[in-house]
Amino acid sequence: MEPAAVTASASADGGAFLEFVDYAISVITSSGGDGSESPGAGPAPARPPWGWTVAQVLKSCRAYSSGVTAAILLSDLFQSWTEQRKSLTAKTKVEVTSLLNTRSKRRRLPRTVTIDSIHEKNFLSPKSVLEAVVIDVFVLPGTNIYMLTLGDMWSTSTIDLYLHRRYYNYIGQHCILKKGREVVLTGCCLRTAVVEGSGHARILPTEYMVILLDEEQDEDAMLLAAQFCTYSFSSMMEEKSRNDVVYSFYARIEKIETLEPFGCTERKQIVLVDNDDEKIKFILWGEQVSLANLFSVGSMLALDSPYISNFAHNNHEEPQELCLEYGSATQVYLVPIAQHEEQVFLTPTQVRSQGPRLSCAPVDNMASQVTLPRDLHGAVDFSKYPFRAYVSDLHGKMVGVSLFGTVTSVCKVSTSGSTFYLEIEDATGVVLTKLIFTGHWSLGRVGVGHMVYISGLTCSLNKINILEVSWSEKEPGSLFVNLSLLPALLNSTCLHNISLLSDLPHSANRTHICRVRLDHIDCDSLKLSLFHNLCGYVVDELPDGLQCSFCKVACQNGCTPGFQLHLTIADDSEKVFAWCVGQTAVEFLQISPDEYMELPEDEQAMYLFTLQNESFTVAIANTSKRVDGYAENAEALPVWEITRALRCE
Known part of the structure; x- marks a missing residue:
């Protein structure tokens, strides 16, 4: 099916390519869905984000350099969007959500996999993250082995986990690891062999499991107050008492950083800040570094019985400062940071550019605004913004912004080997963007006059209220595509x-x-x-x-x-x-x-x-x-x- 029914006029700077993007969004939006809702989270979004749609079209163009048809693009888009919406409409969410009650929204962790995907692929990488809720706790018949039945918010099925023995003390009627408890775990391996006459998969024991707490729940609040609010980091500075006390700390995660290997051993450090604004480093070694995948900046970490050590900055220096390590008796609890949201009003430019397509929105005061998440620093995340953002729409405290436009200049910052400046122009203006690379320039040839798409932009105001726009290659969601050099653009009549x-x-x-x-x-x-x-x-x-x-x-x-x-x-x-x-x-x-x-x-x-x-x-x-x-x-x-x-x- 060719997009002959497109009613929107060609974009001044994107031509038929952006016409097709708008057409694809209208087709997906009008296709509706099963109408199912995510309990406690509202209906699944019916309109795909504009930036997501552009990125998916470009992904298909790269995969099929010899050309694509509208039918291929729409099929790929619809399949990808269906998979996204499927995570919000799984059948077992009713049971799982009833266990979770109405807890605060939080961001899904990177590397998270679903239980459905584990069963589908019959594979689970040790580096993957599983965010789950305990559906049941039971003893394997004829043994003293504890099992947890886990479910998640995105799957129709459950999976059993052999519980690592370091968590056996947390099982029991009045203990914390029970039905309804949320956990995140990594370092998992799958057992697919026949067990007791059945061939269903189970997860082998992992010692890298973190129990999630909710300060709004009385039981969790009492645990935090009784066990983790006695000591601050300054309490252990005196060497006399340090060796005689079992410490427990409650602190906010300020940074998660990768350190240089110590010899051949990987290291990561979690910078923690307690209520007295004292800081200390929580060091993870070797296989322990996978634990960092379970943490997020801004969340609260409750550390029970950490090992107290001295921190050496590299292989050649003497130990200098105190630090915490993950020892054999250490237990980690996490209070995840809630995902805050903000109402964002559409600008006149966006309203005009969407034209009659806005008629798909409800005819009320919400038709002119959308709800977007905010990050820790109060910046609004535009990665899920449903409409196109223009240069004239940029302002401070924006992250995850996508722009489509023409390059008007590109140059290297003379003082840096990995920083460049790029000017992008669209129908509303020109913006100077700072590009920060992990190493050398990696975007291929980019010249003046080239038509580009860039996502993952961050906008902020400097000390004199001048807008600064930057892009970092290492940030999740960062993408740069030069459409002027894309072979599929010539080979695809629909674009x-x-x-x-x-x-x-x-x-x-x-x-x-x-x-x-x-x-x-x-x-x-x-x-x-x-x-x-x-x-x-x-x-x-x-x-x-x-x-x-x-x-x-x-x-x-x-x-x-x-x-x-x-x-x-x-x-x-x-x-x-x-x-x-x-x-x-x-x-x-x-x-x-x-x-x-x-x-x-x-x-x-x-x-x-x-x-x-x-x-x-x-x-x-x-x-x-x-x-x-x-x-x-x-x-x-x-x-x-x-x-x-x-x-x-």
């Missing part, structure tokens, strides 16, 4: 409209798809250069070696020969003088740089002449604001860059 070359000056702020013929090319238009593999920019030859003109990093072994090509393309409406580099130039020339250089000069000229009047589908972008290193004199480059080319058979 582009064909433009005439005469249309280019009238909408120069986006990438156009055109069908053209090669009008003119000669030897003087062609230059061979070295290109940096990481970023696609020209490599400069300096006295002390090769250096990327963009990244400014040495790249003796990380560069490849390639073409810089000037050419004239034409269709029935216009001729345009343009340029291209790298793989796009190879697509035009249909020969590799090495093969071309092996030809004698007269044969090179003859070969180029035979290419004239060949037909191509091209992606072409306006680079008039360019200041880059593709040529010694940037003015020598034409305004139009051909970013992708596909020869028409």
